[in-house]
Amino acid sequence: MTADPSLESITSRPYRDDDDFWRIRQLCLDTYPITPVGWNWEIRRWEGQRFHGEDPAPDPRWPAWIRLWETAESRLVGVAHPEGRLGEGFLQLHPDFRHLEEEMVAWCEESLAVATEEGGRRLRIYVHDYDTPRRHLLEQRGYAETPDWGVIRRLRFGGQPVTVPEIASGYTLRETRPDPADDQAVADILNAAFGRDIHTAAEFRGFTATAPSYRRDLDLVAEAPGGEFGAYVGITWDPANRRGIFEPVCTHPGHRRRGLALTLMREGLRRLQSLGAADAYVETGDMGPANALYDAVGFTEAYRGHNWERSWVG
Numbered sequence: 001m002t003a004d005p006s007l008e009s010i011t012s013r014p015y016r017d018d019d020d021f022w023r024i025r026q027l028c029l030d031t032y033p034i035t036p037v038g039w040n041w042e043i044r045r046w047e048g049q050r051f052h053g054e055d056p057a058p059d060p061r062w063p064a065w066i067r068l069w070e071t072a073e074s075r076l077v078g079v080a081h082p083e084g085r086l087g088e089g090f091l092q093l094h095p096d097f098r099h100l101e102e103e104m105v106a107w108c109e110e111s112l113a114v115a116t117e118e119g120g121r122r123l124r125i126y127v128h129d130y131d132t133p134r135r136h137l138l139e140q141r142g143y144a145e146t147p148d149w150g151v152i153r154r155l156r157f158g159g160q161p162v163t164v165p166e167i168a169s170g171y172t173l174r175e176t177r178p179d180p181a182d183d184q185a186v187a188d189i190l191n192a193a194f195g196r197d198i199h200t201a202a203e204f205r206g207f208t209a210t211a212p213s214y215r216r217d218l219d220l221v222a223e224a225p226g227g228e229f230g231a232y233v234g235i236t237w238d239p240a241n242r243r244g245i246f247e248p249v250c251t252h253p254g255h256r257r258r259g260l261a262l263t264l265m266r267e268g269l270r271r272l273q274s275l276g277a278a279d280a281y282v283e284t285g286d287m288g289p290a291n292a293l294y295d296a297v298g299f300t301e302a303y304r305g306h307n308w309e310r311s312w313v314g
Helices: 018-034 043-051 095-111 132-140 180-194 201-210 260-275 288-297
Strands: 010-014 067-071 076-082 088-093 121-128 144-156 172-175 219-223 229-238 243-251 279-284 301-312
Touching: 010 095, 018 043, 018 067, 018 076, 018 088, 043 201, 043 229, 043 243, 067 095, 076 095, 088 095, 095 121, 095 132, 121 132, 121 144, 132 301, 144 288, 172 260, 180 201, 180 219, 180 229, 180 243, 219 260, 229 260, 243 260, 260 279, 260 288, 279 288
Parallel strands: 088 121, 243 279
Antiparallel strands: 010 067, 067 076, 076 088, 121 301, 144 279, 144 301, 172 219, 219 229, 229 243
């Protein structure tokens, strides 16, 4: 590596194979200690792109949707891909190589933008409010900040043990089990809590069986007397960086206002603390009840960001 990273010879290419998948995952791990909160994805989110589904095989569209930037020594320093779907771009980037951002954004515009009803093109890119250089870059390229915002919340562990409230009367706090009934119960609560119909037992079973970061002892539910899941909290443990990631956190609409998610999250924090965690994170949007819950749990550091959008003809 040269003294000035901007002088290094960098080339870009499409995603190729499994080796690229694991290299991108490692970039997420390696850049965490040297970047601000939320700069790149955490490992669960990246693994979810591959393993959260009925088929753990790589998406055949990835060569068209993912591009890698490498040094002459084949060191991975940047990746561009959809945030979650076409029309939304995301940059994973080593902080020493910010000079690549404009090229990466231009590739997103060319490869990930979607058509508009007016016959043009549109792309959104999520940017943290603290990231002034990227905000300026997007503004120069014709993007405007939208009202849509989200928050990453952080809790730093202190020396005091985590206190876990008692679970509401009639409910049982336990880990999920590797059986079809629990697989379906998880799908049911995700659909009910988030107003969806897309989640399936096979999807959850695929993730638990294949994602390397998944841990059964950090997959917690509050089970109601009839067997229905009243709340569900999944936690990822990143031992390389001593951090925990809460995703998802949800309560069934028929079991709200009983403190179930609060109890599960506090139990999750207790378990993370026993593993030696330094901090924990949870990501959310602008929903008032969710943010009030995370405040109550102790996620008092909040890092807000907004979607930036550009529409153009051509």
